[in-house]
Amino acid sequence: MTFDLTSEQDQLRDAVRALGRRYGHGYFVEKAKAGEHTTELWAEAGRLGYLGVNIPTAYGGGGGGITELAIVCEELAAAGCPLLLLVVSPAIAATVINRHGTEEQRKRHLPGLADGSAKIVFAITEPDAGSNFHRLGTVARRDGDGWLLSGRKCYISGVDEADHVLVVARTEDAGTGKLKPALFIVPTNAAGLTRSKLDMEIVSPENQFLLYLDDVRLPADALVGESLDAGLPALFAGLNPERITVAAMGAGTGRYAIERASGYTATRKVWGGRSIGSHQGVSHPLAHAAVQVELARLMIQKAATLYDAGRDLEAGVAGNMAKYAAGEAAALAVDTAVQALGGAGMTTEYGVATLLGAVRAGRIAPVSREMILNFVAQHVLGQDKSY
Amino acid sequence: MNIVVLVKQVPDSGADRNLRNDDNTVDRGSANNVINEMDEYAIEEALKIKEAHGGEVTILTMGPDRATESIRKALSMGPDKAVHVVDDALHGSCAVATSKVLAAALGQLNADLVICGAESTDGRVQVMPHMIAERLGVAALTGARKLTVDGGTLTVERQTEEGYEVITAATPAVVSVWDTINEPRYPSFKGIMAAKKKPVQTLSLADLGVAPTEVGFDGATSAVVEHSKRPPRSGGAKITDEGEGGVKLVEFLATEKFV
Numbered sequence: 001m002t003f004d005l006t007s008e009q010d011q012l013r014d015a016v017r018a019l020g021r022r023y024g025h026g027y028f029v030e031k032a033k034a035g036e037h038t039t040e041l042w043a044e045a046g047r048l049g050y051l052g053v054n055i056p057t058a059y060g061g062g063g064g065g066i067t068e069l070a071i072v073c074e075e076l077a078a079a080g081c082p083l084l085l086l087v088v089s090p091a092i093a094a095t096v097i098n099r100h101g102t103e104e105q106r107k108r109h110l111p112g113l114a115d116g117s118a119k120i121v122f123a124i125t126e127p128d129a130g131s132n133f134h135r136l137g138t139v140a141r142r143d144g145d146g147w148l149l150s151g152r153k154c155y156i157s158g159v160d161e162a163d164h165v166l167v168v169a170r171t172e173d174a175g176t177g178k179l180k181p182a183l184f185i186v187p188t189n190a191a192g193l194t195r196s197k198l199d200m201e202i203v204s205p206e207n208q209f210l211l212y213l214d215d216v217r218l219p220a221d222a223l224v225g226e227s228l229d230a231g232l233p234a235l236f237a238g239l240n241p242e243r244i245t246v247a248a249m250g251a252g253t254g255r256y257a258i259e260r261a262s263g264y265t266a267t268r269k270v271w272g273g274r275s276i277g278s279h280q281g282v283s284h285p286l287a288h289a290a291v292q293v294e295l296a297r298l299m300i301q302k303a304a305t306l307y308d309a310g311r312d313l314e315a316g317v318a319g320n321m322a323k324y325a326a327g328e329a330a331a332l333a334v335d336t337a338v339q340a341l342g343g344a345g346m347t348t349e350y351g352v353a354t355l356l357g358a359v360r361a362g363r364i365a366p367v368s369r370e371m372i373l374n375f376v377a378q379h380v381l382g383q384d385k386s387y
Numbered sequence: 388m389n390i391v392v393l394v395k396q397v398p399d400s401g402a403d404r405n406l407r408n409d410d411n412t413v414d415r416g417s418a419n420n421v422i423n424e425m426d427e428y429a430i431e432e433a434l435k436i437k438e439a440h441g442g443e444v445t446i447l448t449m450g451p452d453r454a455t456e457s458i459r460k461a462l463s464m465g466p467d468k469a470v471h472v473v474d475d476a477l478h479g480s481c482a483v484a485t486s487k488v489l490a491a492a493l494g495q496l497n498a499d500l501v502i503c504g505a506e507s508t509d510g511r512v513q514v515m516p517h518m519i520a521e522r523l524g525v526a527a528l529t530g531a532r533k534l535t536v537d538g539g540t541l542t543v544e545r546q547t548e549e550g551y552e553v554i555t556a557a558t559p560a561v562v563s564v565w566d567t568i569n570e571p572r573y574p575s576f577k578g579i580m581a582a583k584k585k586p587v588q589t590l591s592l593a594d595l596g597v598a599p600t601e602v603g604f605d606g607a608t609s610a611v612v613e614h615s616k617r618p619p620r621s622g623g624a625k626i627t628d629e630g631e632g633g634v635k636l637v638e639f640l641a642t643e644k645f646v
């Protein structure tokens with residue numbers, strides 16, 4: 001297996017880096033603090049085709065894979081602009097619709113996702129079903145030709161910016177207790193769908209919402225694949241792209257924090273003429289964090305390569321490991337950077353403490369570190385399930 | 388309008404750059420090579436003219452094999468095709484010889500307009516547009532911060548120390564541009580993917596009818612005999628403000644004849 005980037009992937013990396021740097025972390029924080037979105041950056045990246053790199057050319061995308069999308073996520077984050085909705089809209093929603101939607105659904109939704117003019121967010125988590133999605137309580141009932149959806153969702157990112165939300169529900173006749181999930185493409189302005197914004201301690205231009213679905217009436221073609229059999233595979237189709245791109249965002253954030261910190265410690269002088277970076281008490285933690293971030297990047301590349309080669313099962317293991325490694329590395333890198341900057345580390349101006357909330361959340365969402373360790377213990381180490 | 392943009396591959400000016408110890412030429416082997424920054428503005432200007440008036444944009448590069456990377460990168464911004472002059476005998480060529488080779492290549496391309504950057508970040512001599520125009524017998528409009536095309540008439544705002552001059556010329560002509568002229572686009576992902584399928588024609592000295600003796604070290608009209616690194620900047624004067632920092636600053640400026 002080789003993870004060498006092709007020259008086109010290299011050029012994509014350079015181009016996205018240049019774009020991200022023009023906006024920078026200052027722009028990201030300003031938008032977040034003003035309660036606004038990174039609309040300009042999203043639109044420009046969309047026009048340049050960076051948001052739709054993984055969507056087939058037949059639907060207006062770039063015809064690349066998750067490797068390309070991970071590059072976009074990582075480079076924007078490395079420029080200080082970790083865009084959470086990249087993980088949701090092009091990674092999860094576009095993959096699910098492309099792989100399991102009907103031709104009609106692909107034609108309707110993918111072009112907008114490809115150029116960034118439309119966003120589809122993703123709603124699976126419920127107050128009583130986060131780590132354990134077998135307990136989903138959102139129910140889809142038949143209503144003539146169509147469907148009625150009822151339930152509650154929480155922590156759903158970006159609903160205020162999206163045209164549609166991909167809702168994971170269970171069908172009513174799954175009386176056996178076994179999850180028979182069904183995915184619905186629900187307009188965010190559908191009658192019966194209401195939302196309330198959650199107050200989160202994360203500096204982010206993206207918001208999380210509680211969603212209430214009260215007999216939301218949907219036509220037959222809102223069901224992904226227009227078949228109940230499409231549900232489970234569709235749900236699983238989104239997982240690997242989600243893990244890999246969220247990991248890439250974490251690795252990029254880690255790179256950003258280490259770059260900020262090492263730039264600072266190389267010139268900051270506290271004792272006589274020596275930089276604080278010359279003290280190993282400062283440089284070793286940064287070097288350690290850099291090693292962790294680099295290892296995570298390697299696993300991300302492996303996972304993306306496996307996924308793009310169609311080796312989904314192996315990509316699942318690698319993707320989970322990459323997500324775990326990147327989540328931990330990003331949190332370590334940001335914390336280490338804050339420490340290395342001393343008081344400056346806590347200011348808004350130096351732009352590292354602004355990421356503390358986001359990297360902390362990265363160890364919980366979209367899948368917690370414990371659930372990944374459970375996965376590895378069971379599926380890689382062959383241990384019995386404890387829950 | 389048939390536009391040719393001259394694109395040079397140079398060592399990244401943001402990184403450490405060196406001359407080679409053996410022959411005093413620019414060390415391209417160990418450097419991170421990129422498109423000469425000013426040439427990106429030239430490409431952008433050419434693309435804008437094509438978008439407004441139609442026509443074709445061709446990239447012309449003289450450089451070693453590895454310059455292909457820069458050619459692909461240039462093509463990813465949107466030009467239609469490229470011509471790469473590559474020949475081992477070219478190593479060590481001076482500006483006069485380079486202009487001869489580029490003019491010979493341009494002679495085969497039938498350009499209405501040749502656009503290039505006002506200078507390269509490695510050589511920084513600013514002579515190429517003038518020399519090429521002279522060899523082609525066409526007008527040189529150099530140092531442009533604005534370019535307008537009206538049929539066969541080019542109007543340029545030429546950046547000067549004091550302000551700008553407005554000059555016009557008829558096509559064909561050579562225009563060199565500064566980075567004030569536009570904001571180069573980022574290559575789109577589609578542009579990046581399309582670039583690898585665009586035609587790149589390679590030409591040797593033989594194809595151009597230029598003898599190897601006219602170029603390279605043999606044909607050089609000038610040569611770098613010796614080089615050394617600029618000594619590191621000295622610390623400069625540090626003024627600690629103990630109540631009279633302002634006075635000391637003015638004293639310093641006065642002794643240096645700034646005020």
Ligand SMILES: Cc1cc2nc3c(=O)[nH]c(=O)nc-3n(C[C@H](O)[C@H](O)[C@H](O)COP(=O)(O)OP(=O)(O)OC[C@H]3O[C@@H](n4cnc5c(N)ncnc54)[C@H](O)[C@@H]3O)c2cc1C
Binds near residue numbers: 127130370
């Ligand atoms: C910023 C942010 C954005 C989000 N965006 C979205 C979104 O767009 N769409 C969406 O659907 N969801 C979203 N989520 C929700 C996220 O996916 C969940 O928070 C996550 O899956 C954890 O679920 P939970 O919060 O219910 O925690 P719980 O499931 O209640 O878990 C609580 C703790 O217990 C641990 N735990 C649970 N079970 C076990 C076990 N068997 N063994 C060991 N430890 C265990 C967990 O690891 C965790 O530490 C987002 C969350 C955040 C923070």
Ligand SMILES: Cc1cc2nc3c(=O)[nH]c(=O)nc-3n(C[C@H](O)[C@H](O)[C@H](O)COP(=O)(O)OP(=O)(O)OC[C@H]3O[C@@H](n4cnc5c(N)ncnc54)[C@H](O)[C@@H]3O)c2cc1C
Binds near residue numbers: 339346
């Ligand atoms: C919330 C907050 C409130 C504050 N309130 C006050 C206040 O009320 N009054 C006040 O006077 N100050 C206050 N401060 C300033 C605080 O005391 C300083 O930030 C702190 O002493 C660190 O100094 P510094 O920021 O200059 O970091 P630096 O001295 O630049 O240190 C940067 C990093 O280098 C490390 N380092 C430095 N030298 C060495 C070495 N030799 N070996 C190993 N590591 C080294 C440090 O541990 C740190 O990690 C406050 C700071 C904060 C964040």
